[in-house]
Amino acid sequence: MSTATHNAEALAQKLADSGLRSTPQREVVYEVLLKKRDHPTADEVFARVKSGLPTISLATVYNCLETLVQCDLVRAVNFERGPTRYCPNLRPHAHFHDEQTGKTHDIDLPSELLEKVSSVLPAGYDAKSVEIIFRGKATKAAH
Amino acid sequence: MSTATHNAEALAQKLADSGLRSTPQREVVYEVLLKKRDHPTADEVFARVKSGLPTISLATVYNCLETLVQCDLVRAVNFERGPTRYCPNLRPHAHFHDEQTGKTHDIDLPSELLEKVSSVLPAGYDAKSVEIIFRGKATKAAH
DNA sequence: TTGCACCTTAGAACCATTCCAATTTGTTGA
DNA sequence: TCAACAAATTGGAATGGTTCTAAGGTGCAA
Numbered sequence: 001m002s003t004a005t006h007n008a009e010a011l012a013q014k015l016a017d018s019g020l021r022s023t024p025q026r027e028v029v030y031e032v033l034l035k036k037r038d039h040p041t042a043d044e045v046f047a048r049v050k051s052g053l054p055t056i057s058l059a060t061v062y063n064c065l066e067t068l069v070q071c072d073l074v075r076a077v078n079f080e081r082g083p084t085r086y087c088p089n090l091r092p093h094a095h096f097h098d099e100q101t102g103k104t105h106d107i108d109l110p111s112e113l114l115e116k117v118s119s120v121l122p123a124g125y126d127a128k129s130v131e132i133i134f135r136g137k138a139t140k141a142a143h
Numbered sequence: 144m145s146t147a148t149h150n151a152e153a154l155a156q157k158l159a160d161s162g163l164r165s166t167p168q169r170e171v172v173y174e175v176l177l178k179k180r181d182h183p184t185a186d187e188v189f190a191r192v193k194s195g196l197p198t199i200s201l202a203t204v205y206n207c208l209e210t211l212v213q214c215d216l217v218r219a220v221n222f223e224r225g226p227t228r229y230c231p232n233l234r235p236h237a238h239f240h241d242e243q244t245g246k247t248h249d250i251d252l253p254s255e256l257l258e259k260v261s262s263v264l265p266a267g268y269d270a271k272s273v274e275i276i277f278r279g280k281a282t283k284a285a286h
Numbered sequence: 287t288t289g290c291a292c293c294t295t296a297g298a299a300c301c302a303t304t305c306c307a308a309t310t311t312g313t314t315g316a
Numbered sequence: 317t318c319a320a321c322a323a324a325t326t327g328g329a330a331t332g333g334t335t336c337t338a339a340g341g342t343g344c345a346a
Contacts, residue, residue: 020292020293021292021293021342021343021344023292023293023294023342025293025294026293041333042333042334043333055294055295056294056295057294057295057296057297058295058296058334059294059295059296059297059334059335059336060293060294060295062333062334062335063293063294076224078221078222078223078224079221079222079274080221081219081221081227081302081303082332082333083332083333083334084224084333084334094263096264096268096270099271105268107263107264107265107268108263109263110263113259113260113263116256116259117256117260117275118277120237120250120251120252120253120256121239121250121277122250124281124282125239125248125250125277125279125281125282126279126280126281126282127239127277127278127279128242128278128279128280129277129278129279130275130276130277130278131222131275131276131277131278132260132273132274132275132276133273133274133275133276134261134264134268134270134272134273134274135270135271135272135273135274136268136269136270136271136272137269137271138267138268138269139267139268139269163323163324164311164312164313164323164324166311166312166323166324166325168324168325169324184302185302185303186302198325198326199325199326200325200326200327201303201326201327202303202304202305202325202326202327202328203324203325203326205302205303205304206324206325224333224334225301225302226301226302226303227302227303287346288345288346289344289345289346290343290344290345290346291342291343291344291345292341292342292343292344293340293341293342293343294339294340294341294342295338295339295340295341296337296338296339297336297337297338298335298336298337298338299334299335299336299337300333300334300335300336301332301333301334301335302331302332302333302334303330303331303332303333304329304330304331304332305328305329305330305331306327306328306329306330307326307327307328307329308325308326308327309324309325309326309327310323310324310325310326311322311323311324311325312321312322312323312324313320313321313322313323314319314320314321314322315318315319315320316317316318316319316320
């Protein structure tokens, strides 16, 4: 079975879990995110998706991205006012924002660190998620 | 010397350091941020500032906020697509975003933790700043 | 095979922000 | 003191990302 087929089935499954349908648009949008993990904006996804599905509309791309976020297949990332970016990496990770290049890199986080971070919360604060963003420059490229 | 006067002088000093002038607009915008530290948007700042300076324009509020950020007197905060929020708290701190109320709380961070967090960065990544955002619900109000 | 809920689509509308050109204000040095 | 120049403010227009709306398509379920 090809990777694409496998992803499509995993997607169909997750969508079904939420009572939603799998559609060509949703499949292609998801494939595009998995294929090039450079935190694209909705516009960039739109451009990439069009080569496989020329009649798709921008509104649909927004809809699909929103759906994927709801189904926990994709994370929406916002830092620095500007377009939302999308990330199919579901492992716990931080983002490193390179101020020179504007590129965003994923940084894996040991679960031990996440616990440590959450432990600074005073009583009465119940965090469902933690997001960590680094800003600076990357002197060498990473994966 | 009143607090307001003291703040105004600190502001004038910081502005002068960058070769900028202190103006009534900049003073009032800064006062407004210091007075109610609830991470207001530019629009909210605009509304609050108008009571003291009825002829100020929204464009000026944006300009002043940008200036204050440049002078390191204020932090601009962006999470959740939506308007930028402004925060006069300069101590290292994280933000806790209460998903029920939409309110944002400051969480002080021990410098020891910041070091720990930064230590997860692989070689080649040089972080100038770290931002930490919690999301969840606050079962009791804090400060 | 008809009905109905879900999806997609194009374009209009929206909202936060930035840009622009025209004043106003402040500062400097003649 | 004043002229001249720079810095700052203003209102409105323009922009860019996103959401809304209304209309048309698609596919499962009785």
